[in-house]
Amino acid sequence: MSNATEIPFATTLLVRDTCLCLHAQRAARALARLFDDALRPAGLTNGQFSLMMSLNRPEPPPMGPVAKLLAMDQTTLTAALKPLQRRGWVEVFPNPRDKRGRLLRLTPEGMRVLTAALPIWESTHAALEKTLPEGNAERLRQDLQALA
Amino acid sequence: MSNATEIPFATTLLVRDTCLCLHAQRAARALARLFDDALRPAGLTNGQFSLMMSLNRPEPPPMGPVAKLLAMDQTTLTAALKPLQRRGWVEVFPNPRDKRGRLLRLTPEGMRVLTAALPIWESTHAALEKTLPEGNAERLRQDLQALA
DNA sequence: ACTATATATATTGATATCAATAGAAATTGA
């Protein structure tokens, strides 16, 4: 008798077709490319746009809540801030009310960059939604929200 | 008059709540962590599991179609193969019918690793689906498919 | 056959992602 392990091809097809993680990674990559391409003239990636937009608040937020909002690891946020700080678009400064923490805010130049990017996001997103059947976008948002 | 550019906070909230790209990145990150954690004992990440599973075919596939299946850039696939080749789980060999190309196949050891990972995927995915309302998973798969 | 174009893949450089780990400050419990 053979000791060769083997997985039926039908199982492979089942995993491919049903894996929600794979489906999410695929869609995330495709949408990232779409928005990265569109935002390139503004000098931002989709992730940088989302991060900077999340900093446009009445009060500068600490890092933890921003990482949670973006559903990313806190160490990822630390790293993602680096190029934005280097370009002078985001400031990271001590939290006077918690000496462990730091607060984040857009610089005036960062705000200008974000303002320039906003109409690109609007048109790109509108075009994307137009490719989906009526109501699917809102449904998809709710379904995705349930996972993150 | 002020020349300070500014984006209303309400606009920020709108972008956060409606951006399909952000929603997809968030869900993709959360699911990646879920499956990475589950698959860690098998020595695989979610992406490595998907890639290796996609190589379980009757005929070794070229790189291009595999990259397209995973909706990733071809250069990403080249890079993603490196650690799997190093561990001896995947072989990359010349395509006899096209000297530009290369074909991919699991090694016997790679097949063993994948076989060990499969029940972990099954239980993790079943548990995930159970957290979703009846029918939502299938609907979500279809909606995500439309984006990738 | 020959040239122009297209296709398949690799490399480099920048950024994104997370685990493991560590340090500092805040909080909690006795």
Add this chain to the structure above:
DNA sequence: TCAATTTCTATTGATATCAATATATATAGT
């Protein structure tokens, strides 16, 4: 108060991701 625990963030190392670019081979048009 003080020690134990928790919280907040940074660093390191491995992998993931893509743009820009380069090379080799295949294909198409003449």
